[in-house]
Amino acid sequence: MNFTELADDPDDTEHTPAERIAAASRSTWVSVWVNLVLTVSQIAVGIFAKSQGLIADGIHSLSDLVADFVVLFASHHSKKDADEDHPYGHQRFETAASLVLGTLLLAVGIGMLWSAARKLNAPETIQTVHMVALWVAGGALIAKELLFRYMLAVAKRVKSSMLVANAWHARSDAASSLVVGIGIVGNLAGYPILDPIAALIVGFMVTKMGWGFSWDALHDLMDRAVDEQEVQAIRQTLLETPGVSDVHDVRTRKMGDMIVVDAHIEVDAAITVEAGHDIAVEARARVLQRHRVLNLMTHVDPWRRPDLDHASPVNTSPPPVH
Numbered sequence: 247m248n249f250t251e252l253a254d255d256p257d258d259t260e261h262t263p264a265e266r267i268a269a270a271s272r273s274t275w276v277s278v279w280v281n282l283v284l285t286v287s288q289i290a291v292g293i294f295a296k297s298q299g300l301i302a303d304g305i306h307s308l309s310d311l312v313a314d315f316v317v318l319f320a321s322h323h324s325k326k327d328a329d330e331d332h333p334y335g336h337q338r339f340e341t342a343a344s345l346v347l348g349t350l351l352l353a354v355g356i357g358m359l360w361s362a363a364r365k366l367n368a369p370e371t372i373q374t375v376h377m378v379a380l381w382v383a384g385g386a387l388i389a390k391e392l393l394f395r396y397m398l399a400v401a402k403r404v405k406s407s408m409l410v411a412n413a414w415h416a417r418s419d420a421a422s423s424l425v426v427g428i429g430i431v432g433n434l435a436g437y438p439i440l441d442p443i444a445a446l447i448v449g450f451m452v453t454k455m456g457w458g459f460s461w462d463a464l465h466d467l468m469d470r471a472v473d474e475q476e477v478q479a480i481r482q483t484l485l486e487t488p489g490v491s492d493v494h495d496v497r498t499r500k501m502g503d504m505i506v507v508d509a510h511i512e513v514d515a516a517i518t519v520e521a522g523h524d525i526a527v528e529a530r531a532r533v534l535q536r537h538r539v540l541n542l543m544t545h546v547d548p549w550r551r552p553d554l555d556h557a558s559p560v561n562t563s564p565p566p567v568h
Contacts, residue, residue: 281311296373302448303383344462359449366439383430469500481493484496488528490529494510526544
């Protein structure tokens, strides 16, 4: 999947930012209800059917449910306007929430690994699972695949890269249900050790997800720059602004899902300060319109044509007073 093809499109006049936010909220609530049903059914049937793999997958669904609520909660608070204590706004509320969520997932994943390892060290304690566990695992696989297809369709319709990422996260959840289903089939076929092995794999997946959330959030809180491709796109927008001769020292740092940018732009040294200021204002407006940039601070540098480097300097002194 090429995420750049579905990146947020600033020239998309069919869908306003408000419509994209509304679409994201609706799809997240659909995910909430799906994960709520899966969590209850997987854990309850897993306990009844004595399937550690199904219980692990239910805990995985529970972590997704918690993640959905964290997204909704953080999204609500991050939309608060800037104030005296937070002049850049509250977008990093989402980053802090991701760090907390990642830490929780990491702890849950390690606990799942520990439980599965104990079972594998005592294979005589592994019981044969009930057939109903296989039906629930299959239902979970279908539900997560359908959720993936629904979220991806919404993402394509409103051209939102954030929703694309959420959709593919649902597809990764379907992979964990497939692993659990294979483990249950193996258990029913006379290889009971495959069920805790499936739980072990799901534990690894949850641990990896928790580590990824925590690590990314930690780096974002330390003012990590965005990727080079996005930096070059911002630089190109600045260069395309009428009156901008060159751009250098473009620096970025993440602020939640938004970006704060500092850049030096070069303008003709012979124009007035007011004209240079107008060019900088236009450059800033273009970047804020076309990219997910929260604020752009520009530093205007003088630029002289190479063939005028040795020409006499422009006389900027005020005319004499008579």
